[in-house]
Amino acid sequence: MKNILDLNLSDLKKWMEDNGESKFRGKQVFDWIYKKEIFDFEQMTNISKKTIHKLKEFFYIGIPEVVEVFTSEIDNTKKFLFKYKDNNIIESVVMRYKYGNSICISTQVGCRMGCKFCASTVDGMIRNLTSGEIIAQILKAQDEIGERISNVVLMGSGEPLDNFENVLTFLELVNSEETLNIGQRHITLSTCGIVPKIEELADKKLQITLAISLHAPNDEIRRNMMPIANKYSVEELIKSCRYYFNKTNRRISFEYALVKGINDKKENAEELCSILKDFSCHVNLIPINEIKENQFKKSRIDDINRFKEVLTKCGIETTIRREMGSDINAACGQLRRNYIKK
Template sequence: MEKIDLKSLSEEKLKEFMQTIDEKAFRGTQVFRWIYKGAESIDDMTDLSKSLREKLSELASITNLSIYKKMSSKIDDTRKYLFSLEDRNIIESVMMKYKHGVSVCISTQVGCRMGCSFCASTIDGLERNLKASEMIDQILKIQKDVGERVSNVVMMGSGEPLDNFEEVKEFLKIVNEKNGLNIGYRHITLSTCGIVPKMYELSDLKLPINLAISLHAATDEKRKDIMPIAKAYSIDDILKACRYHIEKTNRRITFEYSLIKGVNDSKDEAKILANKLKGLLCHVNLIPINKVDERSYEKPDTKYINTFKDILKSSGIETTIRREMGSDIQGACGQLRRRNL
């Protein structure tokens, strides 16, 4: 019989689980609190009786990742982690320090099957989905390593969150729990390349999280060249789903736009994008492309980046250029993992 993964359960589900094994519901709250105090085994839960710990050990387990490799930037306080999973797969996460607190960028899958041509994560395809517990534990292990509370989470590491929607839903519930990590929804960002049906499902949850759309082109023709998902869903499809999300949550949408020299960085592209986004409650985050060894894409000159930004801003679109962090430690998604496979 497969053991129950305690770290994948919300507090309420843990209480229900305890009742199914003839224990009081409050024991579930005890176990839940122990997990978020950093307990890595059931034997660490010292205020549970020995008999209960033995029973739990027979029926349940606690997912634990281990740090396989850690790199610290000499430029800023960014740290990049490779975590080894219990099945010996490897995923990566990034810790970034800002004035407003510690942010972590987590992975939601081992690899990715979306096939975006500028991304290292997708080169070897999808190995498997991560469990909610494996997403949670990236945060717990980073908190323990840096000795500070994580206050912001970005689901922008390896994988497409909406391609692993059921586990991501559980993660979003658990990460917000008061007796757990207690991270507010407004401090969580989910990034998607635009799986439109799942965007509607997410919106129907009415969670006030930040939704970021990996757009990276202003026309469907250009987007199809760099993002296979564009063959299934048009930009207009995505924008319609974005309007629905805003209606349900009253939250601003962020559009991520990786600028690739000679591909999608022209003035015409900026004008088309500005026209499509006009009147939408949104923000554009321009990302000068990270160099990936397996790809020929290059970063545009600063002049082109600023011109693109100015065209959007002059059209009333709030636009920023993402600050590069951890560029000396292979900061782009998937780079460090690929070098260690």
Template sequence: MPERITLLDLYPDELAQDIKKRGYPPFRAKQLFGWLHKGARFDEMTNLPNALLRDLKESAIDQSAEIVETQVSYVDGTEKYLFSLPDNNRVEGVLMRYKHGATVCISTQVGCRMGCAFCASTLEGCVRNLTAGEMLSQVLAVNRLLGDGRISNIVLMGSGEPLDNYDEVVRFLRLVSLPEGMGISPRHISVSTCGLVPEMRRLAEEKLPITLSVSLHAPSDEVRLQIMPIAKRYPIEDVMAACRYWVETTGRRVIFEYALIDGINADLLHARALAKLLRGLQCHVNLIPLNDVPERNLRGVSRPKAERFQKALEELHISTTIRREMGDDIQGACGQLRRSYLNSPDGEQEERLEDSR
């Protein structure tokens, strides 16, 4: 039996070609595109012919990410979602509400192969890349939950390294910003990377005015190698050169993510070294109070220590904020909810089924 096509993977012209092959005029493709990008399922598409819908149900997928578990923080209202994909793999997402709007954080891979010590999503490695449509379907599923509200910002910081799935991520960025679709401006989208240098340079040339967030987490290779294996392939000097290229090419600053890890990278000497590294670069540092990762015996720092680190950077003229802690009581860190599922009886049974196929 032929593999079913994921319709959300397609640009409007590609969808029009698919519908033409099925024997229907172009306006049906426009109708279908509109429904799909509202998060609708086939049964809701009331203005499409029944024959076309029957054909699509047999050979295509409408929404490829279905919410199967939700956790809500009693502290701040953050919502954590576990999505099921058509092949029964699981990924996760987070909805964060701010005064300026709603931000959704989505996954780009099932698992991750980067091996960062502070990240739970990498503990089982990378199972596979997500398609652009699977990323888009996560956003649409959460957007439907908001009712009269609307997703205003997207961050690609869930499970996976976005630039390790480069082509599908760029396709997603273009699809989600189409005016006939969700119409979310690239300026309201952030893409995170642990520092894949060639892809950072390539992304700078895509003419997409997104925000680039670089997971730096250390001011030197010596420290970075303790927590980020990618530093063996791309030393900090190369990462910083790519960041300068980003600023020169796009005219947009770089956001540096810096998780404060007790006993590793959070002393004042690290702050001073970081300020020296970033001097003269158009950037902002986002300090992250680490969610504890018991599997790696890593702990975050106290709020006063984080504030001392921030003050040291500001005194050396580095723009910085301490990220608001959200979802700490609901396994808010990357990969924790999926890992809990995999360690549950249901997850273990499903993993055995997958291994036997």
């Protein structure tokens, strides 16, 4: 059986036609799933019993089960542990802002990138998520909170560009007026820096925001934090980012997780200025989430503010990320690992 969420509307219309049904039935089924949030064929009241029988024979609606949900008492952030049909567990986080609800979603079960500060990668990667499994996180989260999600961040477990084709299919699907109609400019894709895939993504000329997990101003520090830096240098990475900007005219966002005594010194900030000068970008400083699997410690607030001041004086737009859901272990991978260990 196939997950019907992996199909776009054209695919489903063709299936209907190939199976002796009217093409418009595909649109009806899509409306039930994406507009009315009905995830059971039997509840689709304007679909005949005969058609429902055919659908159930060939498809299932791959909405994950909620295993656990945690709600922050600080800012009402909700973290969901979702379980798929094969019993694999992933995480999604819903964050509430004045401008709407944002969701941080996963693209893989686990991750193989090996970034030392991230809990998602500790046990490696189990498998890629399909496009339908990625969009299902949004559908289930909307159903749970009873509100629409307007912004999507591909920054949960997994490296999106390591699951390139499924992620591209997801982006097309979620952007469609027939599904969730979330505009590309409301979608951010975060990558640790797979240079050839950044360039390939640039050639698609999408209008999504590209966020680069940089976390270091030079190769020596970056290699100590991120194994991907052994393959692609900072220079190569920045070059690919400039290529992305030239192709899309979309400003790049650089994520920089500050680690006490490692990458948070004044000279680190000055070196970062030197590689990002004259570049349309934004730097998002992240007070690192401490995990027991490594010895990295969060930078002191004074050092974080000093780092920001250096970048700002260089003319680089810089913000310090607001910590969301800090009381519920909302950092990527923490809850999944705790649950699996239990």
